[in-house]
Amino acid sequence: MTTSVISAAASTRTTASAQGSIELRQVRKTYGDVVAVDELDLVVEPGEFVTLLGPSGSGKTTTMMMVAGFEEHTSGSVLIDGKPVDSLPPRDRNLGVVFQNYALFPHMSARENVEFALRMRKVPKAERRQRADSALERVGLGKMGDRKPRQLSGGQQQRVALARSLVFNPAALLLDEPMAALDKRLREHMQEEIKTLQKSLGISVLFVTHDQDEAMAMSDRIVVMKDGRIVQSGPPEEVYNHPLTDWVASFLGDTNLIPCTVLERKDGEALVDLGGLGLGRVRDRGVTGEKYAVSIRPENLKFSSEASTDNCGKASLVSSTNLGATVRHRLTAGGHELQVRELSSDATGRPAPAAELFVTWEPDKAQLLVLEQ
Amino acid sequence: MQTTNPRQRLLTLLSIPVFLFLVVPTAIVVPVALNDSRYITFPPEGISFAAVAGFFADKAWTSALTASLQSAAIAVVIGVILGATAAIGLHGRKFPGQQAVVGLILAPMIVPTVVLALAFYQFFISLGVLGSILPIGLAHAVIATPYVYLTTRASLAGLNPALVNSAQSLGAGWLSVFRHVYLPVILPGLVSGALFAFSVSIDETVMSLFMQSPSATTLPVKMFTDIQFNLTPKIAVSSALLVTVATLGLLFQVMFVLKRRSTARMLPLAVSAPN
Numbered sequence: 001m002t003t004s005v006i007s008a009a010a011s012t013r014t015t016a017s018a019q020g021s022i023e024l025r026q027v028r029k030t031y032g033d034v035v036a037v038d039e040l041d042l043v044v045e046p047g048e049f050v051t052l053l054g055p056s057g058s059g060k061t062t063t064m065m066m067v068a069g070f071e072e073h074t075s076g077s078v079l080i081d082g083k084p085v086d087s088l089p090p091r092d093r094n095l096g097v098v099f100q101n102y103a104l105f106p107h108m109s110a111r112e113n114v115e116f117a118l119r120m121r122k123v124p125k126a127e128r129r130q131r132a133d134s135a136l137e138r139v140g141l142g143k144m145g146d147r148k149p150r151q152l153s154g155g156q157q158q159r160v161a162l163a164r165s166l167v168f169n170p171a172a173l174l175l176d177e178p179m180a181a182l183d184k185r186l187r188e189h190m191q192e193e194i195k196t197l198q199k200s201l202g203i204s205v206l207f208v209t210h211d212q213d214e215a216m217a218m219s220d221r222i223v224v225m226k227d228g229r230i231v232q233s234g235p236p237e238e239v240y241n242h243p244l245t246d247w248v249a250s251f252l253g254d255t256n257l258i259p260c261t262v263l264e265r266k267d268g269e270a271l272v273d274l275g276g277l278g279l280g281r282v283r284d285r286g287v288t289g290e291k292y293a294v295s296i297r298p299e300n301l302k303f304s305s306e307a308s309t310d311n312c313g314k315a316s317l318v319s320s321t322n323l324g325a326t327v328r329h330r331l332t333a334g335g336h337e338l339q340v341r342e343l344s345s346d347a348t349g350r351p352a353p354a355a356e357l358f359v360t361w362e363p364d365k366a367q368l369l370v371l372e373q
Numbered sequence: 374m375q376t377t378n379p380r381q382r383l384l385t386l387l388s389i390p391v392f393l394f395l396v397v398p399t400a401i402v403v404p405v406a407l408n409d410s411r412y413i414t415f416p417p418e419g420i421s422f423a424a425v426a427g428f429f430a431d432k433a434w435t436s437a438l439t440a441s442l443q444s445a446a447i448a449v450v451i452g453v454i455l456g457a458t459a460a461i462g463l464h465g466r467k468f469p470g471q472q473a474v475v476g477l478i479l480a481p482m483i484v485p486t487v488v489l490a491l492a493f494y495q496f497f498i499s500l501g502v503l504g505s506i507l508p509i510g511l512a513h514a515v516i517a518t519p520y521v522y523l524t525t526r527a528s529l530a531g532l533n534p535a536l537v538n539s540a541q542s543l544g545a546g547w548l549s550v551f552r553h554v555y556l557p558v559i560l561p562g563l564v565s566g567a568l569f570a571f572s573v574s575i576d577e578t579v580m581s582l583f584m585q586s587p588s589a590t591t592l593p594v595k596m597f598t599d600i601q602f603n604l605t606p607k608i609a610v611s612s613a614l615l616v617t618v619a620t621l622g623l624l625f626q627v628m629f630v631l632k633r634r635s636t637a638r639m640l641p642l643a644v645s646a647p648n
Contacts, residue, residue, distance in 0.1 A: 120544035
């Protein structure tokens with residue numbers, strides 16, 4: 001039953017899947033002297049899942065509020081389906097919005113909440129009830145229609161909010177930290193569910209979060225924001241493995257940052273001097289700045305028993321900590337403090353503390369980036 | 374209730390005279406109104422409804438009652454509209470001079486009534502509209518508005534601002550936002566404010582006295598002018614009437630408004646309850 005609803009809904013969506021794009025052109029937002037968002041160019045293609053990722057105060061929520069129409073941008077232009085919506089009030093933008101605390105109407109039942117958008121669109125009563133029920137069924141709440149929000153758990157409220165924002169076939173879906181109030185296990189479950197729902201409906205999503213794991217797990221593309229600007233944008237693996245600045249590298253998980261001087265750059269590879277770690281070959285995406293560093297994720301740094309000329313450093317182990325699934329080794333090498341992370345199952349026969357050993361990495365797994373801080 | 378604690382017992386003993394001091398002077402009008410006498414006397418000489426019947430048979434008194442109810446109706450309608458719109462309009466907003474605006478709305482509560490009475494008297498006489506109940510009702514609306522504003526503002530404190538955005542994103546215009554987001558939240562505040570507005574107007578004497586005319590005499594004014602000439606028990610009947618109305622209003626508030634508000638207060642807890 002549920003699957004047939006999904007496929008039916010998916011087929012109605014695919015006819016309209018040429019639509020649903022969101023575009024921001026040179027959008028700027030200031031509050032008095034404070035610039036909240038600046039020079040923002042962003043495109044969400046039809047059916048794409050794009051995440052705005054950044055710490056609080058990075059302008060990600062402001063950006064979403066400008067797309068939804070709750071905040072007016074100071075300059076620039078917002079387009080939905082290729083049409084400018086700058087002068088349209090939120091109610092005419094045809095976007096489904098899920099808020100951080102769901103913002104369900106407390107005095108209405110789950111079904112009445114879902115029906116609300118249809119009621120505002122003057123859909124006849126029988127049809128809107130049927131559509132609301134099938135939307136609730138789509139999110140697995142077919143039997144909960146008569147419950148009031150306060151009688152539902154956090155996860156169930158979240159599903160009602162989703163059903164409510166999807167029932168009127170919006171051009172796109174905006175999700176503002178929708179999982180922030182859920183506990184970890186439920187959050188991971190909802191991440192998968194939202195992703196599955198989004199794929200089956202083929203709907204474009206603009207997602208706002210400060211949680212990099214959530215961004216990695218759900219997005220087709222991550223847009224990293226800092227101080228009101230986009231600092232990097234790309235598929236999750238690319239942003240994670242090939243950060244352009246040290247800030248992006250550290251914001252998306254742990255990394256080893258080794259300051260370096262660039263000796264030679266060609267064909268997407270650079271030869272760098274890593275000081276105490278000698279010479280190394282790393283990936284180069286052509287970034288330019290005053291100072292450079294190399295970022296190597298702890299899981300991409302490997303132990304080696306023998307020395308080689310490039311991409312290799314002599315190190316001494318400081319400590320090893322078993323974290324369950326992985327083991328974290330801290331070591332010093334050439335005056336740098338480094339971290340190596342390996343799977344517990346691979347960590348057999350690990351060297352004793354203070355033992356002399358070598359670390360090595362593949363050029364493709366080390367990224368040349370601009371050192372900002 | 375068993376009070377085992379000696380301190381609690383002492384407190385109870387002390388509370389009883391205070392309670393009596395507060396309530397007895399008010400409640401005493403009821404036996405006086407039912408007194409079987411041609412004058413206001415205490416203790417009553419016998420129980421009779423003659424004075425009550427006499428009150429409702431006397432056209433001068435019933436028209437005073439009607440005038441009071443009319444002015445209260447005007448005060449409630451206008452006070453609720455002004456107070457509620459002011460509270461909603463100012464909700465969740467910050468702008469320079471906001472405190473001054475709030476102060477202006479609340480001013481009628483602080484300015485001495487006699488000053489307001491003189492001001493209204495001069496204002497309405499220059500417009501040439503004195504002589505009907507309308508100016509009295511309007512003046513009452515001015516002093517009733519701050520009460521409605523305060524009760525509505527208090528109930529708005531529990532409103533999740535995202536609800537407004539959420540309704541808008543779902544296609545609601547301002548009227549639908551008011552009906553489906555604001556109204557359910559402020560309803561207890563509105564009812565409570567309306568009751569306040571009603572009792573403020575019913576009770577108001579000074580302004581009504583300044584603006585009175587033979588065709589616009591409210592109940593308190595009629596009581597005040599009559600008591601100077603004869604001590605008719607009809608005065609006690611009107612007092613008893615006012616006390617009854619006020620008590621009923623209070624009971625209604627306790628039963629309806631406070632009950633709703635306590636459930637509303639528990640809502641945010643339920644929303645943030647863990648899975």
